[in-house]
Amino acid sequence: MTVTTDSPVTTLTDAATAGRGRSADEIYATGVRNQWYAVCPSGFVAPGAMRRITRLGVDWLLFRQANGKLHLLEDRCPHRGARLSLGKHLGDRVACWYHGVEVAGDGTVTSVPALPGCNLEGKQLVASPPVIETAGAVLAYFGDARHPAPAELTLPEPLTDEGTEAILCYAEWNVGWRYALENVLDPMHGAFLHHDSHTMADGDTQARFRIRETERGFFFEKTDQRGVNFDWVELCRTGVDWMDLTIPYPPSAGPGGHFGIVGMATPIDADRCGVFFWRYRKVTGWQRDTWRFLYKTLIEERHWNVLEQDRTMLEGLPRDADQAENLYQHDLGVVRVRRMYRAEAEKQAAAQSGS
Ligand code: FES
Ligand SMILES: [Fe+2]
Numbered sequence: 358m359t360v361t362t363d364s365p366v367t368t369l370t371d372a373a374t375a376g377r378g379r380s381a382d383e384i385y386a387t388g389v390r391n392q393w394y395a396v397c398p399s400g401f402v403a404p405g406a407m408r409r410i411t412r413l414g415v416d417w418l419l420f421r422q423a424n425g426k427l428h429l430l431e432d433r434c435p436h437r438g439a440r441l442s443l444g445k446h447l448g449d450r451v452a453c454w455y456h457g458v459e460v461a462g463d464g465t466v467t468s469v470p471a472l473p474g475c476n477l478e479g480k481q482l483v484a485s486p487p488v489i490e491t492a493g494a495v496l497a498y499f500g501d502a503r504h505p506a507p508a509e510l511t512l513p514e515p516l517t518d519e520g521t522e523a524i525l526c527y528a529e530w531n532v533g534w535r536y537a538l539e540n541v542l543d544p545m546h547g548a549f550l551h552h553d554s555h556t557m558a559d560g561d562t563q564a565r566f567r568i569r570e571t572e573r574g575f576f577f578e579k580t581d582q583r584g585v586n587f588d589w590v591e592l593c594r595t596g597v598d599w600m601d602l603t604i605p606y607p608p609s610a611g612p613g614g615h616f617g618i619v620g621m622a623t624p625i626d627a628d629r630c631g632v633f634f635w636r637y638r639k640v641t642g643w644q645r646d647t648w649r650f651l652y653k654t655l656i657e658e659r660h661w662n663v664l665e666q667d668r669t670m671l672e673g674l675p676r677d678a679d680q681a682e683n684l685y686q687h688d689l690g691v692v693r694v695r696r697m698y699r700a701e702a703e704k705q706a707a708a709q710s711g712s
Contacts, residue, residue, distance in 0.1 A: 378709035387414035409442035428462030435482035510596035547587030560585035577690030613638030
């Protein structure tokens, strides 16, 4: 499903990007720009509430109107930089606590109460990235100064297709986002790290891998085994970067056949990330109810256990793990995704500095 937003054609970028630019290292560590990212579960902010959140190394204010409409504003007052998240929710705008300046959901200053008629009024001075909500999550577009207009977004079909039921699991890990992504681009760890799980005990513990290009990204897959373990992953770039994979399920796990996962990783800052895993199956009607029931009563806890194994492994990596490695054939997917983001970070940094 391709999505259009009702946001203005251009939006401001956050102050750090607009003001001084970022180095390639910084962009690589805190997330390449000019694409959509999953931000948080929709339930993070209730109607009529607001809360501070850090994403891509920038502090933001999640602000929801009583009617449910959601806004993301940079958490920085346009007057002198105070945190808007310390201010007051006024329904369709927020009032800064420091001197009372009021900012609407689209980032426009609506009032300077201490100096009526002040020329800040009516100006859009706060970055307000376009947001959408889908399958229980908030997604936002983060553009740099040269790309303020949101990129075309096609949502992952397992999240939007009728006939597929997806359940979101969200966690925050103390590891840079790229390690969380690389972990999914490394299917072989399933047969080792998750060997004791109920779904990844079977199959060969040896394999050869290949990369297969697609129109929207690439597959990284075993050449000699499919449908037995975590045997393939597809990286998809559709305005948002996401990964798709399936893991075989035994008949005891209910209807719907193979169990799919759509995964996304979003930088919080250079050392932390939010991970989004939607577990999906092709089910409708009573099968959908059965799947949801089984998932909640039996399967979810097992999946948390598997995710905890990933978290433990990744949080234990030294921060500079990728500086002294000895890679082999199974790491081609990791190398590919690293090169891709590194090249993009360099391109974005160079464009900002005008070189
Ligand atoms: S810093 Fe926000 S009103 Fe002055
Ligand atoms: Fe894993």
